[in-house]
Amino acid sequence: MNFASDNVTGASAPILDALVRANAGAMPAYGEDPLTASLTARFREVFEHPDLVVFPVATGTAANALALAAMVPPFGSCLCHAEAHVTTDECGAPEFYTHGAKLSPLPGTGGRIDPEALAAALAGRPLSVHRMPARALSLSQATEAGLVYAPEALARLCGIAHRHGLSVHMDGARLANAVARLGCRPAEITWRAGIDILSFGASKNGALAAEAIVVFRPDLAETIAHRRKRAGHLLAKGRLLAAQLHAYLADDHWLANAAWANRMAARLGTGLAALPGVRLAWPVEANEVFPILPGPLARRLREGGGAFYDWSSTSLPEGERVREDETLARLVTSFATQESEVEALLDLARQAG
Known part of the structure; x- marks a missing residue:
């Protein structure tokens, strides 16, 4: 993952x-x-x-x-x-x-x-x-x-x-x-x-x-x-x-690879946004997903094998902010991302919630 x-x-x-x-x-x-x-x-x-x-x-x-x-x-x-x-x-x-x-x-x-x-x-x-x-x-x-x-x-x-x-x-x-x-x-x-x-x-x-x-x-x-x-x-x-x-x-080939990565990102973003306490910092338009996660959920995902980066909040939309008990994460999909990987991370997130 x-x-x-x-x-x-x-x-x-x-x-x-x-x-x-x-x-x-x-x-x-x-x-x-x-x-x-x-x-x-x-x-x-x-x-x-x-x-x-x-x-x-x-x-x-x-x-x-x-x-x-x-x-x-x-x-x-x-x-x-x-x-x-x-x-x-x-x-x-x-x-x-x-x-x-x-x-x-x-x-x-x-x-x-x-x-x-x-x-x-x-x-x-x-x-x-x-x-x-x-x-x-x-x-x-x-x-x-x-x-x-x-x-x-x-x-x-x-x-x-x-x-x-x-x-x-x-x-x-x-x-x-x-x-x-x-x-x-x-x-x-x-x-x-x-x-x-x-x-x-x-x-x-x-x-x-x-x-x-x-x-x-x-x-x-x-x-x-x-x-x-x-x-x-x-x-x-x-x-x-x-x-x-x-x-x-x-x-x-370049566009087929990118379209697949985009679809996997959209699927991941939709699944994360449906979880309690999670919201997306920006819409998913390409192959990157930026959820604002409750701190405990971010830790649980990492403990369960999910790899992602914390991200800067300096260009958030007006009125949005990341609270002290939250993490703005970046998750990136690729041409090689499998549907099973996306579902595994979402299952882990649902269980943690």
Whole structure:
């Protein structure tokens, strides 16, 4: 009953099979192989964009940091949500790879940036050599609270950013979950809404270790190849990254995995919310569930073998709070979560109540 993260699972069978096939024989190194060469065309098809450029990397941190480094100079700043992964969980990698640019946090319920707060922050920044100018906005899809941005909401935020001369980055570690939830085309919540660079996630949703920097504005791609090499993310056996991404996208495998994870999260959330004394901090929109649990229940679940994290309450809806005798928990499902695991945790919770 491990609901600590969608990183706790291994790789899905189609991706493992693809790796075995790609492992056979000899191919050119450092991304000069045919699998990597055909990856751009595959992404252009999926995102319906004729000019995008793709840079495979091994980790989401590398994707985010290198993407932001291509958008923000050392003397600039990047606006992001106060709980965004780029500012809370990457050990300063964006600042390191931008050579000192600053991440400027903004408020917003459920990890979503408030448009008014964004507009006010940009309007209130004096154009002075004494201040770091804003050069980028980073959005998370889905957010750290498991909520998704609809296309209209993204377009509004991107429009504000672009009017002030900012580029827009999307941390799409759980992009697949958002696409599955919204039932939209990937293009609708990326470049058509105004996203300039996407960190495309696969490792949380079936890949062994594969992410990609997807650049929708070719002018922003000019330095990424060199930045990736300098950062140690141009893999010698690049075909093994490309093989994972090809298998991930083939036959909508990425969306099937995400849809299953979302269904398991919805089932888990509905079951927990039905228990006495339990309420959900935010709606279940992707593959993360955030119940506010009575303290004794949280302890009983852990004692019974349930694994999950305590979570921050800083972006709760107005009027909601976590009392001293309660725990705000995060439970995450994945493509590999079994119905029996969900029911086992719910049975344990019912017994504890």
